[in-house]
Amino acid sequence: MTTATDPFQVMLRKFESRAPLDDEDRKALMALPFRQQRSEPSAYIVREGQRHERSCLILSGFAFRHKLTVDGARQIVSIHIPGDFIDLESALLNVADHNVQALSRCELAFIPRAALRDLILTRPRIAAAMWVDTLIDSSIFREWVVNVGRRDARSRIAHLLCEFARRLEVAGLAEEYDYELPMTQEQIADATGLTAVHVNRVLMALAREGLIARAKRHVRIPDWERLRRVAGFSEVYLHLDQGLDAEAA
Amino acid sequence: MTTATDPFQVMLRKFESRAPLDDEDRKALMALPFRQQRSEPSAYIVREGQRHERSCLILSGFAFRHKLTVDGARQIVSIHIPGDFIDLESALLNVADHNVQALSRCELAFIPRAALRDLILTRPRIAAAMWVDTLIDSSIFREWVVNVGRRDARSRIAHLLCEFARRLEVAGLAEEYDYELPMTQEQIADATGLTAVHVNRVLMALAREGLIARAKRHVRIPDWERLRRVAGFSEVYLHLDQGLDAEAA
DNA sequence: CGGCAAATTGAGCATTGTCAATGTCTGTGG
DNA sequence: CCACAGACATTGACAATGCTCAATTTGCCG
Numbered sequence: 172m173t174t175a176t177d178p179f180q181v182m183l184r185k186f187e188s189r190a191p192l193d194d195e196d197r198k199a200l201m202a203l204p205f206r207q208q209r210s211e212p213s214a215y216i217v218r219e220g221q222r223h224e225r226s227c228l229i230l231s232g233f234a235f236r237h238k239l240t241v242d243g244a245r246q247i248v249s250i251h252i253p254g255d256f257i258d259l260e261s262a263l264l265n266v267a268d269h270n271v272q273a274l275s276r277c278e279l280a281f282i283p284r285a286a287l288r289d290l291i292l293t294r295p296r297i298a299a300a301m302w303v304d305t306l307i308d309s310s311i312f313r314e315w316v317v318n319v320g321r322r323d324a325r326s327r328i329a330h331l332l333c334e335f336a337r338r339l340e341v342a343g344l345a346e347e348y349d350y351e352l353p354m355t356q357e358q359i360a361d362a363t364g365l366t367a368v369h370v371n372r373v374l375m376a377l378a379r380e381g382l383i384a385r386a387k388r389h390v391r392i393p394d395w396e397r398l399r400r401v402a403g404f405s406e407v408y409l410h411l412d413q414g415l416d417a418e419a420a
Numbered sequence: 421m422t423t424a425t426d427p428f429q430v431m432l433r434k435f436e437s438r439a440p441l442d443d444e445d446r447k448a449l450m451a452l453p454f455r456q457q458r459s460e461p462s463a464y465i466v467r468e469g470q471r472h473e474r475s476c477l478i479l480s481g482f483a484f485r486h487k488l489t490v491d492g493a494r495q496i497v498s499i500h501i502p503g504d505f506i507d508l509e510s511a512l513l514n515v516a517d518h519n520v521q522a523l524s525r526c527e528l529a530f531i532p533r534a535a536l537r538d539l540i541l542t543r544p545r546i547a548a549a550m551w552v553d554t555l556i557d558s559s560i561f562r563e564w565v566v567n568v569g570r571r572d573a574r575s576r577i578a579h580l581l582c583e584f585a586r587r588l589e590v591a592g593l594a595e596e597y598d599y600e601l602p603m604t605q606e607q608i609a610d611a612t613g614l615t616a617v618h619v620n621r622v623l624m625a626l627a628r629e630g631l632i633a634r635a636k637r638h639v640r641i642p643d644w645e646r647l648r649r650v651a652g653f654s655e656v657y658l659h660l661d662q663g664l665d666a667e668a669a
Numbered sequence: 670c671g672g673c674a675a676a677t678t679g680a681g682c683a684t685t686g687t688c689a690a691t692g693t694c695t696g697t698g699g
Numbered sequence: 700c701c702a703c704a705g706a707c708a709t710t711g712a713c714a715a716t717g718c719t720c721a722a723t724t725t726g727c728c729g
Contacts, residue, residue, distance in 0.1 A: 220656065238562065241652035244570040248562045260559075263552050268559045268657040291548060295541045302540075302551050303512050305558065310509075310517045312561035317487045317495040319569040320613030324717070326489075355675065364569030369717055371677060387726085403490035407469065408517040573685070604707065618685055620709060636694090 178207065178230045178280050181254035189413060190300035199294055203287070205280040210234075210273040216257065217271035223261040225281040229253050232277030233353045237361065238269045247362040249311060250274065250335070250354075252342055259305055262287040275353040307410045314408045319364040322403065324373050327363040329402035332383065336392060337406050348392040377401075427456065427479045427529055430503040438662060439549035448543050452536070454529040459483075459522040465506065466520035472510040474530040478502050481526030482602045486610065487518045496611040498560060499523065499584070499603075501591055508554055511536040524602045556659045563657045568613040571652065573622050576612040578651035581632065585641060586655055597641040626650075 179201055186192065186200065207230070210216060216227055216234060234257055237247045248269060251257045257271055262284050291298040311334075318330050335352060339345035356374065357367040365373075377383045382398050384391040392398050428450055435441065435449065456479070459465060465476055465483060483506055486496045497518060500506045506520055511533050540547040560583075567579050584601060588594035605623065606616040614622075626632045631647050633640040641647050 236562070238566045240566065240570050240575075241649075246566040246570040248565045260555055263548065263555055264559075264659055264662060266656060266659070268659070269562055291551075292544045295544050295547060298544060298547055298551070299512065299540060302547070302554070305551070306509055306512055306554060309554065309558045309561060310513075312558060312565060313485070313487065313497045313518055315565045316497045316561060316568060317489065319565060321489050321493040321495040356677095357675080366718060367676085368678090368719080371675095372717090375677080400490075407515060410513055410515070410517070413513060605709095606707080615686055616708085617687080617710090621685095624709080 182228055185254050186300040189303045190296045192296055196294050196297050199290055200297060203282050205282045208279050208281060210277045210279055212273055212275055214273045215270060216273060216279065217267050219267055219270050221267055222265055223258065223267060224284050226256065226261045226284060226287055227258040228256050228280045228282065230278040230280055233274035234271055234277055235274050236269050236271050245361045246364065247358060248315065252338060252344060254342055256304060259301060303413060307413065310408045310410060324365055324369055326402055328359065328370060328373050329377065329398055330404050331359065331363060332390060333399055333402045333404035337409060341411055348395050350390055352388050352390045431477055434503055435549040438552045439545050441545055445543050445546050448539055449546060452531050454531045457528050457530060459526045459528055461522055461524055463522045464519060465522060465528065466516050468516050468519050470516055471514055472507065472516060473533050475505065475510045475533060475536055476507040477529045477531065478504050478506060479527040479529055482523035483520055483526060484523050485518050485520050494610045495613065496607060497564065501587060501593060503591055505553060508550060552662060556662065559657045559659060573614055573618055575651055577608065577619060577622050578626065578647055579653050580608065580612060581639060582648055582651045582653040586658060590660055597644050599639055601637050601639045
């Protein structure tokens with residue numbers, strides 16, 4: 172593999188697990204034109220209300236989507252990790268309905284809207300794989316609605332920590348139950364619908380009870396089963412085993 | 421049009437507005453096999469954890485998606501109106517991650533998973549139109565995360581009322597600013613992350629202030645601009661003007 | 670060492686929840 | 700046509716989870 176196509180390996184692997192692709196598909200995917208770019212923490216990648224001519228794939232680092240209310244409150248609606256297409260919407264919708272910002276330093280690949288549309292309209296299996304990806308995003312949004320709407324602060328934060336643990340582990344980016352959480356407490360607050368002060372208190376409490384062990388941004392979960400129970404976490408909604416099965420081929 | 425294909429007219433119209441379809445596409449859509457069925461209020465249409473062999477389209481009536489937390493709290497994550505495909509997920513994901521229940525009496529069309537997959541893999545423009553539909557759903561989920569995470573009770577409920585007004589109006593199901601809201605206060609509570617008691621108090625207050633006029637389930641919005649401001653409502657996230665534009669054809 | 674962002678802690682408060690009673694409406698059976 | 704059941708709405712009194720404001724500490728980086 173050449174240096175140029177290397178960056179797409181993560182994406183290819185993910186899509187292959189979602190729909191059976193043939194050689195043509197693979198070639199078409201890897202041939203996608205893109206522009207690689209580094210983003211510093213908190214740099215904007217997508218801005219609400221704008222039309223974007225390129226979709227964005229995370230090669231390394233983390234990013235998050237968020238929206239602002241009229242009175243300036245911020246709600247983070249999702250967090251994204253390497254291999255995630257953060258902006259497939261841009262290829263199909265006309266206007267961005269939310270912002271995307273880099274969480275840590277990131278390497279990003281920007282792919283022209285036209286090239287993606289072309290791929291979508293000519294290679295149905297690729298389209299299906301990408302679609303499945305966005306459906307899983309949807310499922311995660313639903314779970315976040317539940318998290319923020321119906322769990323208390325303790326469970327909410329525990330749930331966020333559980334979700335992150337599983338997603339990172341599956342992506343091969345962390346030992347399970349032991350990872351770097353690239354978020355400030357204020358960002359955790361904005362993701363859980365709480366205030367930074369309260370997040371701090373809850374994190375302290377969780378640590379005191381031995382449910383998590385923290386050192387700066389590092390999180391370790393000594394007893395997964397116990398934290399899972401506190402969070403009310405069930406990973407069904409992550410659709411980790413998801414693949415379009417044989418019948419689709 | 422025959423009686424048999426009639427039910428799909430709403431869907432066809434929606435998809436046509438989303439992507440340019442040709443005659444073949446139209447024919448294929450209308451030729452989808454389906455089983456029509458009536459559901460009574462609160463009847464389950466989809467159950468979390470199950471695999472479903474048919475996807476479901478609402479012909480008339482309303483339905484909602486929800487999830488339950490471990491301790492039995494319920495969160496409604498979306499509300500659906502006639503013409504909505506409530507269960508495209510079933511065609512592409514293996515397991516349902518949430519429940520779907522009838523809100524009012526409904527007429528539903530159940531379409532076999534295999535037929536939908538076939539369509540998706542052979543008619544890219546139809547797939548794109550459906551995909552756009554699910555992306556808009558996603559956008560609405562994101563707004564709900566914001567609603568429940570960062571707005572106070574008053575704004576939350578106002579926002580729900582605004583969203584409903586606009587969606588019904590666009591679907592041609594209500595005069596704008598004047599509609600039948602098919603939800604109990606308990607269901608409104610479960611959709612907004614509040615309790616039924618508090619929803620009642622807020623509704624009474626909104627009525628007292630002249631922001632809404634209620635008679636049972638009937639809602640009228642005397643001053644849209646004022647309610648919109650209270651809600652912090654902006655309809656960008658509904659992507660009402662959305663269509664795949666010419667470049668995609 | 671100085672500066673700054675992030676984390677931590679305390680004190681008081683308010684939005685929203687809980688519990689419980691009562692009112693209202695609709696449909697049904699007598 | 701009326702009485703009653705049951706679901707839903709409304710109201711009151713009180714409690715609590717999480718917020719606000721403000722001060723202080725910690726850790727990081729030049």
